[in-house]
Amino acid sequence: MPMHVSLAERTVDTEVTEDVANKEERLESDSGAWKKYETVFTNTKAGMDNVDKEKVKKVVYEMSKDSAFFQNEQRKMENSRRKIDELICQAEALTAEQLDRFEKSADDRIAELEAKRRLDKVWLHVDMDAFYAAVEERDNPSLKDVPMAVGGTGMITTANYKARRFGVRSAMPGFIARRLCPELVFVRPDFAKYRSAADETRAIFRELDPDFEAMSLDEAYLDATPAARARGLTGAELAEELRHKVLAATGLTCSVGIAPNKRLAKVCSDMNKPNGQFEVKPERGAILDFLRALPIRKVRPVLPARRHRQTAGPPPKSAAGLPIRKIGGIGKVAEQMLSEALSVTECGHLLDRRAVIVALCSERAAGFYLEVGLGLGAAEHSERPGDGEVGRKGISCERTFRAICTVPEMEQKLAELSAHLAEEMAEEGLRGRSLTLKLKGTDFKVRTRAVTSPGWLCSTDGILEAARGLLRAELRQCPQGLRLRLMGLRMSHLAKLGGAPGTPERGQTTLREFVAKADAPGGSERAAPSASQRELFRERSPGAEPGGCHGGLPRQEAEPAAAGSPEAWACRACTFAGNPASSSRCSVCGFAKGTKAVVRQLCDSPALPRPSLTTRCPMHSTRDSILGRVQGAHLRKSLWRGRCRNVNVPGLLECRRKIRWLQQHSAPLRRSRKNV
DNA sequence: GCGGATCAC
DNA sequence: TATGGTGATCCGC
Incomplete structure (x- = not known):
């Protein structure tokens, strides 16, 4: 069974469940290994409710299983597995008293967060529907009738809704998509076209909010608060109007989420996709209800037999909460961690499990999860770079x-x-x-x-x-x-x-x-x-000659207009650090130049095992070889100054002792080599 | 600061 | 025949 059961599948009645169980059994006899291969492709996306996810998963697995890519994915999964197991251990080790204490601390934080809740804002999150594909369909209507994907055989950026029914979706390699849907039509992306379409949509966004925040070509946050006040309209009415305007101007549909903060608005825009909108009312109760018991959205096409059963059988389980994976920032790994280590699969659980969350997560992570559990989020536009500021990292x-x-x-x-x-x-x-x-x-x-x-x-x-x-x-x-x-x-x-x-x-x-x-x-x-x-x-000496000790590290670079002072640094022997060319010591590890040559000889000599990242170098006790880079700036600095005790690396002092010994004995060693 | 990992689009 | 590019952030060193 997939660990993350999609929303749609929860409402399935007994008959369909049996069907799935039978299929599971059949496939089980094949091998079963494919079930463990979780990819992002099995995550629910708009237009993919009816996709046979198990089948997609199996196809992806079959096409991947012998590849280096797959091996790497396995490696990554094992790593996160280990981390999760560690967390589970920590969770089990928590005593009742500890939990009590963490719960109090969580409640304090919740009170602080709650005090900052704002219900006076009207946020819209606009998300164009299958944007690139929709632009291509608009310009070539014949594409509307066929499953189509924008992208190459390398990678797909967007798939139209016909293609999504086959499980084809963005970020999927083209050759897998073709296997899922042999008649899939590929269209080369034309970004100039998408940019121009985006410009049209943005002109409309600007009317509603001159400061709107574009997250990409097809997505934007709009603060509709002033417009709503000025015109006496509700957020839902403004969203309706916006969607019509966008369609009229561009021939493209979009979906809009309406909520009192950005995080919720984003979740909402996905609720009635495509060409729909959804609002969470700006009331605390409505927000918590939304997180706890998701309203039944688009009703899935219902089989007659099922409808019959539904009246006779138990009431539908409509009270499933919002899956945490719907929240921006919670991806595949976080979802698995939350589910397995903290038993959190829905946003509402985040508050139930607040004590464990505060106990096991970092300060920032815990704060984030509590915010999500409370349905809080940013209520103002993120700060824009000022004049003369860079605006990017x-x-x-x-x-x-x-x-x-x-x-x-x-x-x-x-x-x-x-x-x-x-x-x-x-x-x-x-x-x-x-x-x-x-x-x-x-x-x-x-x-x-x-x-x-x-x-x-x-x-x-x-x-x-x-x-x-x-x-x-x-x-x-x-x-x-x-x-x-x-x-x-x-x-x-x-x-x-x-x-x-x-x-x-x-x-x-x-x-x-x-x-x-x-x-x-x-x-x-x-x-x-x-x-x-x-x-x-x-300590770089100003008069250092540029070419003295040149390993390829950057010198001070003159700006195109103004000439800067060129300064050579970098040393070949220690691989990395900035070295004043005139110094006889490496500014990273503090070795005299001659010593390094000797150390290298020793490490290279067949009598001693070669240092590598995984074996300890015989010359010192740290994990890295002397010829390799010493990890971390603080460590480099401490080595240079001889303040090893400040560095929490086992064996470092011993390492320095060996180095000193080598320095004292370097001359005879060098001579002996010359004689060879 | 560095490096690995995760996430979004 | 064989799994992308860009930007950001967080965590643990």
């Missing part, structure tokens, strides 16, 4: 390609990505300090490696140089080589290009971020981000 690009395993191929990809990223940044007038390299192996495992540079990065060359450094460090850690199917670059710590020269723009930005973070609930413990990094790099 990062900018990135990534590409999937056929498997590559040679370094030149990888460097070629990096060059393309760097150029692309630099171009995008230039378009938005951005520069950044942190670069993250993303690698996905042919086994679908994802790794990310990041550097934060003391200077700004924005040019293709600057980005490429930093990216190469990250790649080389990774290659050094994987002597067996890499087989990649994806590479990506992401720039973060962004700022606008062309700030006044010499101003400590970075300091100001981070300070503002820090204040904002500290202001946010639960964020007060976070340290100012850049302080340790600045200290790491401060």
Whole structure:
């Protein structure tokens, strides 16, 4: 049985249940393994109530089971399984007294949250119905009569409702969709067209709320409070009017949710999809009812036999609460965790189980779940970036390609990505300090490696140089080589290009971020981000010659207009850190240059086992090899300063002792090698 | 700050 | 024949 039973299935009467049971039995005899393969495709979506989910699941499983993708999914599932089991143990270990205490604490928080409840707002969440597909159908009506999907054989972005009946849906790979529905028609996406259609809808949104919040091309939040007051209309009336206007102007239908906050409005827009609307009245009781006992929405097509039975049999179970998965932010993993560790499958359960939730979840998570249980949500538009502010946290690009395993191929990809990223940044007038390299192996495992540079990065060359450094460090850690199917670059710590020269723009930005973070609930413990990094790099001597110790980490990058002071940093031997070129010590691990060569020899020598990420290096007791990157900035800093006791890493002191020993004995060792 | 994971669209 | 790209956030180091 699926752990998450959909809404529609709950109302099924005994006869149909028997039918399902029989089918289950039949399929059980095949093998049964497919049942454990949970994909996002089995999650209920609008227009998919009648889909035979078990069949879809089996098809997806059959087509996936031998792939590397599947293996990776299994690995991820096992990991979350472990975490959930851990949570279950913790839950079982809770004593009655503890639970009592947590319940009181939960009640306090609930009282605080409840005090902030607002019922005076009218929010609309507008969601265009199967947007891309609908635009294509509008422009080519013959597509209306066939199952159709926008996207390629790689991935589907949207499916029309005819296709959804087969279980075809967004985010599904095309080849699986074709198997589910052989006559499926594929249409190449045309984003220019969708953007122009979105512009038409947005012109209408703007009439109702000039500050409306577009979440994507096909989705927006509208604060209809002022309009409702000014015109003396209810939210439902405004929604009705809006839907008609959108249809008249674009020929497209949309669904609208009406509620006193954004979170509820979003849930509501999905209730009567497509081309419908649903309101939760701005009353506390109505909201709690909505969460506890979901009204029977669209009635499923009812078989005559079933109708007959329904009158004779037990009353329909209409009182099923809102499934937690309907809430934005609760995905596959959270759903499983809540269900198995906390016995929460519906929003109403969140309040019943508040003590365990507060006991086991993080502060933020618990707060979120309590809010959901109370039906609370944002009642104001999210803050918009002010003038001159960046408005985003990062900018990135990534590409999937056929498997590559040679370094030149990888460097070629990096060059393309760097150029692309630099171009995008230039378009938005951005520069950044942190670069993250993303690698996905042919086994679908994802790794990310990041550097934060003391200077700004924005040019293709600057980005490429930093990216190469990250790649080389990774290659050094994987002597067996890499087989990649994806590479990506992401720039973060962004700022606008062309700030006044010499101003400590970075300091100001981070300070503002820090204040904002500290202001946010639960964020007060976070340290100012850049302080340790600045200290790491401060000892750089100003006159260092650029080329001295060059491993591929970024130098200070001049802005296109103003010339900055070029500063070489980075060291080949320790793979990573910023090193003043003139220093004889690595600023990351504190080794003298010569020592590192010796350590490397020792690690490489056949007499000793090779260090790897999983085995302990024979030279020290930490998990990482000396040649590998020392994890974590705080750890690097402590190593450099010799304050190991502040770092909670077992064996670190011993590690330093060994290093010292090596340093003292490096000379004879080096000599002995020369003699070989 | 870094890296893994999750989530939404 | 064979599972995407972009952006954000959270958690635990």
